[in-house]
Amino acid sequence: MVVNSINFLLFFAVVFIVYYLPVSRNNPKFQNLWVFLTSYFFYGLADWKMIPLLLGSTAVFYLLGWWLKKEMNNNHASTASRITTLGVVIGVGILAYFKYLDFFAEQIASLLNGIGLHITWTTLNIVLPVGVSFFTFKLISYIIEIHREHIEPCRDFISFNAYIAFFPTILSGPIDRPYKFLPQLEKVRAFDYSTAVKACYLILWGLIMKMGIADNLATGVDRLVINVGQYSALDLILGFVLYPIQLYADFAGYSNMAIGVGALLGFNVTPNFNYPFFARNVADFWRRWHISLTTWITDYVFTPLNIAFMNLQKWGVIFAVVINLVVIGFWHGANWTYGFFGLYHGLLFIPLVFSGAFSKKKKLKAGKFGLIPIKDLSMMLFTYILVAIGHTIFRAPDVSTAFNYLGSMFNFSSLTSISDGWGMIIYAVVPLILLIMKEFVEIYHPKFRVMELRYKAVKYIWILFLFTLWFVTQNQDSSKFIYFNF
């Protein structure tokens, strides 16, 4: 059941009504129980066979959390470390089995075949459980944060389940951290009208981004990596330029909807994006893109590595950064393209670490005439090109197709021809221009945001306009969310 469907609307209406009924309105335990039940119902519709996995792993980590705390209280530091390691191993093990076992085994088999040992590996055809990349990360985070003394174990199994299985975010994130989410489950979530309005606005924009921009761009862009040779350089360049926007609109659109739905239930879900295409270098980009994932991997992979490599100074940082980004890459799936994608970005960090630009975070400020300063704009465009190269590798079915694609953009003889099939992207133009303007205003001139203006009439007209825009531009063949695959 995708978020942008009638079925979901009906489902959510029921969830919402019962959640704010007089009997549940002042009772967080009842609200949590309802979230737990409806989340499992939601997950069951997506993948009922995996309910034992979800419930079972949640129960295991719940118990591990209490066992860990007991050992920590008794000052058994090495036992505590071992329990934490066990938790990490179980979590990563679940992911490794479902996500990487076939890939890993195939690589070993082809390696052995390469040196003459004839091995056949019949692919187990292991089906990836829905949301496994997201809920295992929540579980691993939980056990590590107890060990780092940043949280106490959760007192209530129902609430813990509500956190892990939380239906707005279980399928594709954002990945909420326990120290931000669990405290919210302890309090009553009372209905607040202004929060609800902001949430609906966010959901509306999410729908426009996903169905108006991403799905329309996809009709022209997606086919290009399937058969590169069929397309002209102009086709490929257009796809190259548009894909990062498509991916952003798809994923940020989904994230906005998930955050909005969470907000309607009174939850503050962690953000996933912070205007990524206004990044002035690659390090800045990664602070703005898929934030819940990159901060997770930064906290649990980069930081320990960085500490371990402390004595290697800047080279230590570079090793940690490269490993960090390769992990981020491979998190997306079992394909060399993802590893390459990560490695590519990791290497781009090297000059930034040496120059010190890695950490400088100068605020974005408007220049002449209230516009983006030329220097910033050129850095943003350059960063965009670097990101687009990485995204070409990311979306290609294999590495050779990726390089074939990038190389074929320079077939200057075919720069003047273009294929049919770009027609639908016309629908994406107006929503995209509006999106860019909206983000520009939010960063550089926040006082002029439509929703901040005093005139109610303007706000209503704007919302009506956006609703109409969504209705007119939405692609009817709404494809699956890209990040359901991860």
Add this chain to the structure above:
Amino acid sequence: MERKEIFAVLNAIFEDVLDLEGGVDLTDETSANDIEEWDSLSHIQLVYAIQKKFGIKFSSLEIMKWKNVGDLVNSLEEKLK
């Protein structure tokens, strides 16, 4: 070493490593959220400088447990005993 003296030394280290032109006045509650220049990279540079200055070494877990400067100073005091 007195806690006040430790804070004075830390102020100097923070100002140097983070390039804080206006100086800084650390308290027990100060955390990375309060200082813009203090992120995951500069954090390690700070720890490195602090270890070097005081001639001590923290374990990874200790470093990852700290939530604010107060926690850091507590660990430091333990090590200096």
